[in-house]
Amino acid sequence: MTKAPFAGFAHELACPTEHPCYPLIQPGDPPPYLLYNPSGAASVLLVADHASPYFPAAMNQLGLADWVLERHVTWDLGSDQLTRYLADLLDAPAILAGFSRLIVDPNRKLDDPTAFVEVSDGISIPGNQGLSQEQKALRVQSFFQPYHDAIAKRLCAFDAAGIIPAVISVHTCTPVFNQVVRPWHIGVMWDKDDRIAGPMMARLALLEDVCFGDNEPYSGRHTHDFTIDYHAESAGLPHVGIEVRQDLLHDSSGARKWAGILASALTETLADPNLFRRLETSYLAP
Numbered sequence: 458m459t460k461a462p463f464a465g466f467a468h469e470l471a472c473p474t475e476h477p478c479y480p481l482i483q484p485g486d487p488p489p490y491l492l493y494n495p496s497g498a499a500s501v502l503l504v505a506d507h508a509s510p511y512f513p514a515a516m517n518q519l520g521l522a523d524w525v526l527e528r529h530v531t532w533d534l535g536s537d538q539l540t541r542y543l544a545d546l547l548d549a550p551a552i553l554a555g556f557s558r559l560i561v562d563p564n565r566k567l568d569d570p571t572a573f574v575e576v577s578d579g580i581s582i583p584g585n586q587g588l589s590q591e592q593k594a595l596r597v598q599s600f601f602q603p604y605h606d607a608i609a610k611r612l613c614a615f616d617a618a619g620i621i622p623a624v625i626s627v628h629t630c631t632p633v634f635n636q637v638v639r640p641w642h643i644g645v646m647w648d649k650d651d652r653i654a655g656p657m658m659a660r661l662a663l664l665e666d667v668c669f670g671d672n673e674p675y676s677g678r679h680t681h682d683f684t685i686d687y688h689a690e691s692a693g694l695p696h697v698g699i700e701v702r703q704d705l706l707h708d709s710s711g712a713r714k715w716a717g718i719l720a721s722a723l724t725e726t727l728a729d730p731n732l733f734r735r736l737e738t739s740y741l742a743p
Contacts, residue, residue, distance in 0.1 A: 460718075465651075470666055476676075478598070478599075478603070479598070479599040479600075479603065480595055480598060480599055481513055481515070481516070481595055481596065481599035481600070481654070482513050482600075483513060483514065483515060484597050485514065485601050486513040486514060487509065487511040487513070487555045488551065488554065488555045489554070489555050489556060489599060489600045489603035489604055490552055490554055490555050490603060490604045490607045491508075491552070491553045492550065492551075492552055492607065492611075493540070493541055493544055493550070493551040493552075493553060494541075494544045494545065494549065494551055495550050496550075497544060497548045497549040497550040497551075498548050499547050499548045499549040499727065500615065500620050500621070500622045500727075500733055501547055501549035501550075501622055501623045501624075501625060501631060501727060502549065502551070502552065502553050502608070502611055502612065502615070502622050502623070502624050502625070503540055503547075503548055503549055503550070503551035503625050503626075503627060504551070504553075504608055504624065504625070504626050504627070504684055504688075505533070505536050505537065505540040505551065505552070505553040505554065505626075505627045506533075506554050506558070506562075506563045506604075506626065506628065506684050507532050507533035507536060507554065507558045507562075507563075507564065507573060507628060507629075507635065508532065508533065508537040508540060508553040508554050508555075508562040508627075509532055509537065509553065509554055509555050509556055509557060510526040510527075510531045510532040510557050511555060511556055511557060512556070512557055512559075512560065513556075516560070516584065516712065517584070518584075519559055519560070519582055519583060519584025519585060520582075520583030520584045521549035521559075521580075521583070521584075521721070525580060526557075528578070528580070528668050529630075529631050530558075530574075530577040530578045530580055530705070531557050531558065531559055532557055532558060532565065533628050533629040533630075533703070534629055534703045534706065535629050535630060535701070535703050535705075535706025535707070535712060536548050536629045536701075536705065536706075536713070537553060538625045538709055538712035539629065539701060539706055539712045539715060539716055540553055540718075541553075541638070542713050542716035542717075543625075543627065543716040543719055543720060545716075546716055546717065547650065547720055547723065547724070547727065549625075550611060552607050552608050552611060553701050554600075554604050556600045556604075559577070559582055559584075559585065560596055560599060560600055561580075561593070561596045561600055561601045562572060562574065563600070563601055563604050563605065563683075563684065564681065564682065564683050564684050565681060565683050566680075567593075567597060567601070567680055569680075569681065569683075571603065571681070572590055572617075573585050573593055573596070578743045605684075605687070605688075608684070608688050610694050611686065612624075612688060612694075612730065616623075620733070620734070621694065621695075621733045621734055621735055622694060623653060623694065623696060623697075623727060623732065623733065624685065624688060624689035624694055624695070624696040625653070625693040625696065625697055625698075625699065625723075626646075626685050626696065626698040626699065626719075627699050627701075628650055628675075628684075628686055628699065628700045629700060629701050629702070629703045629706060630644065630674055630675065630700045630701070630703065631703055632700075632702050632703060632704040634674065639674050639691070639702060640668050641668050641669055641670035641673055641674060641700075641702065642667050642668050642669065642701065642702055642705060642715075643661065643667065643668040643669045643670070643699065643700065643701055643702075643718070643719070644669070644672075644674055644675060644699070644700035644701075645657055645658050645661075645669060645670065645671060645672070645697060645698070645699065645713075646672055646675060646676060646677035646682065646685075646697065646698030646699070646700065646739055647672065647677040647696075647697055647698065648677045648678045648686075648690060649690070650677050650693075650695065650696060650736055651717070652695045652726075652732055653695055653696065653697040653716075653723070653732070654671075654677075654697045656725070656726040657697060657722045657723055657726060658671060660721070660722040660725070661718075661722050664718070669719060670700075674700065675698075675700060677697075677698050682698065684696055684733075692735065693735035693736040693737065694735060694737070695733065695734075695736075701715050701717060701719070705718075
């Protein structure tokens with residue numbers, strides 16, 4: 458099992474036995490997802506698509522050198538700790554992907570060319586060159602599907618309890634992209650439903666030392682944004698996507714600080730019972 462050289466990284470949990478449904482995951486490998494704070498009482502589900510740099514041992518890191526595990530192409534650095542701290546502060550359950558986005562990106566439609574990316578940020582991914590449909594299907598079965606099934610299962614549990622939950626997707630972004638410095642500490646991503654994004658940005662605007670982006674540096678309207686679109690927007694659930702700049706999350710104190718800022722911007726909105734209703738799908742239609 459590959460080891461991530463990042464303090465506080467949570468995905469040390471390994472699959473104890475061979476699972477027949479996960480053909481590419483062997484005993485001792487990391488699981489396809491981690492359920493954190495499962496007894497959280499909030500009507501909120503946090504998801505973290507890119508929270509792990511791990512590869513099953515047999516995949517040999519797709520032929521990549523160890524240093525690539527410390528790059529954004531492999532995972533959203535700091536998103537693991539940030540998500541867990543935010544889950545603690547909101548008392549919410551969280552589902553975190555347990556595998557590198559380079560195996561298969563759980564935030565992409567499977568027919569998207571970047572779902573099995575061959576070159577990312579100028580780095581060639583040897584193990585992704587010329588994948589057959591059978592090889593892709595095994596990755597979907599072992600990693601992509603279990604992660605999304607876990608999200609769907611949790612949302613179904615809310616529904617069975619008569620609860621309409623909010624879904625919050627947590628990501629991190631690089632401080633510089635294409636030689637352009639990103640000024641935003643936090644990015645707030647949304648598309649047609651601003652029930653969380655609007656009040657959140659209004660509260661962030663009151664903080665003098667916080668620079669936030671409205672659909673910057675990424676947009677919730679982009680077609681790449683699969684997880685929120687599939688699980689939340691299509692069902693009319695209140696939702697928001699969050700990006701935090703990675704240089705702010707170098708250690709646990711940074712992750713705690715920014716989780717606290719996010720929680721303070723979200724708490725009042727998440728305490729409003731009027732938030733927890735489904736929007737009519739006609740409102741969400743293009």
